[in-house]
Amino acid sequence: MLDMRLYMAQRLSALVMAPFVIVHIGVMIYAIQGGLTAAEILGRTQGSLFWFLFYGIFVVAVSIHAAIGLRVILFEWAGLKGVALSVISWGIGLVLFAMGANAVWAVTA
Amino acid sequence: MHVAEHGSVMNVTVQRGSADTPTRTETFDVPAYDNQTVLDVVSWIQQNADPTLTYRFACRVGMCGSCAMMVNGVPRWTCRTHVSKVLDGNKINIAPLRNLPVIKDLAADMDPFFDKWVAAEGKHHPTRTREEEIAPVDPQAEERQAASAGIECINCSICYSACDTVTGNPDYLGPAALQRAWTLYNDAKDADRDAILDAVSGKGGCHNCHSMGSCTAYCPNELDPLSAIAGLKRATTRRFFGRRG
Structure with a gap:
């Protein structure tokens, strides 16, 4: 079920995600020193092209990576095949992207 | 390691059935001998208890790759597996290889x-x-x-x-x-x-x-x-x- 194309998409999206996860967690640990408020977060992210691109690319990578991973589980464990498998996998990817993109836009716009 | 006592009997469960019949298990009492392999056990059943038992083997020395079966849920060459290594109490469970269709009994379709x-x-x-x-x-x-x-x-x-x-x-x-x-x-x-x-x-x-x-x-x-x-x-x-x- 995982052909070369899907395999590379999942591996490359993982490669993209690795440094993003480290920076994401690193900034969180750094930012909560001395307390944390919504205003402080929004002050950092609103209008920032850097954080828009950072979390925007992160969301794209997560959507691709998670959809392919869940596709394998749905095929091997739930027995989904063919069109149903493709539709549900694309659906998972698109929902994750929509939710992530919505959140990124909300804090950076 | 369990060493069989002379005169003792093993309780051997074997999967039976083919592609056309539902699979079932049958249990046989098989005499235990020293240095007995799982293939020896299957052969004893076929020669002494039920001649209709179907299984596959050829070389008996681990060269041909014909006699593999599931032994207590683990795939093994039956010819190179001593009973003493796999005996669970006095029981053994033998089934055809997993992930392949069954031709009949212990013979998987390769x-x-x-x-x-x-x-x-x-x-x-x-x-x-x-x-x-x-x-x-x-x-x-x-x-x-x-x-x-x-x-x-x-x-x-x-x-x-x-x-x-x-x-x-x-x-x-x-x-x-x-x-x-x-x-x-x-x-x-x-x-x-x-x-x-x-x-x-x-x-x-x-x-x-x-x-x-x-x-x-x-x-x-x-x-x-x-x-x-x-x-x-x-x-x-x-x-x-x-x-x-």
Whole structure:
């Protein structure tokens, strides 16, 4: 079920995600020193092209990576095949992207 | 280690049935002897208790790869498995190889297993004709050593039966076929590496492997299909980035 194309998409999206996860967690640990408020977060992210691109690319990578991973589980464990498998996998990817993109836009716009 | 006492009896459960009949289990009392193999037990049942019991074997010495079965849920060469190693109390459970259709009783249908060897391009692509001289092979070359590590496979299907990815994905080519492809890929005398990489890059190809490693853990010849499959993943990835494998 995982052909070369899907395999590379999942591996490359993982490669993209690795440094993003480290920076994401690193900034969180750094930012909560001395307390944390919504205003402080929004002050950092609103209008920032850097954080828009950072979390925007992160969301794209997560959507691709998670959809392919869940596709394998749905095929091997739930027995989904063919069109149903493709539709549900694309659906998972698109929902994750929509939710992530919505959140990124909300804090950076 | 349990050593059978003289005169003691083992309780042996055997899976019966064929593709046309529902499978069921039957239990036999089999006399225990010293140095008895699981194949000896199956043969004793067929010769003394039920002549209709169907099973497959040939060499009896671990060379031919015919007698593999599930013994207490684990794929094993029955001819090279001593009863004393697997006896659970005084019980043994014997079933046909997992992940393959059953012909009858303990004889699994090996067709899907061998079809996948062909599908994985497990065949030689010659570099020379018979009129030319034989190409010299350097046994010390790194690629030759990678190929040599996998060529002692005797096609017994133990790894194929041990593989949970095969269970979940019937299209998956499986460890033995992919290891064969890897040995040919590393063979200096093979002329079509691209055809091999194409064959292992499809829907049932090497990229489905979850690296669980049951193939390497259960191989009775102590081969390492897990590393062979990892090699194919690396080679196909290098080719994806435009580098020769």
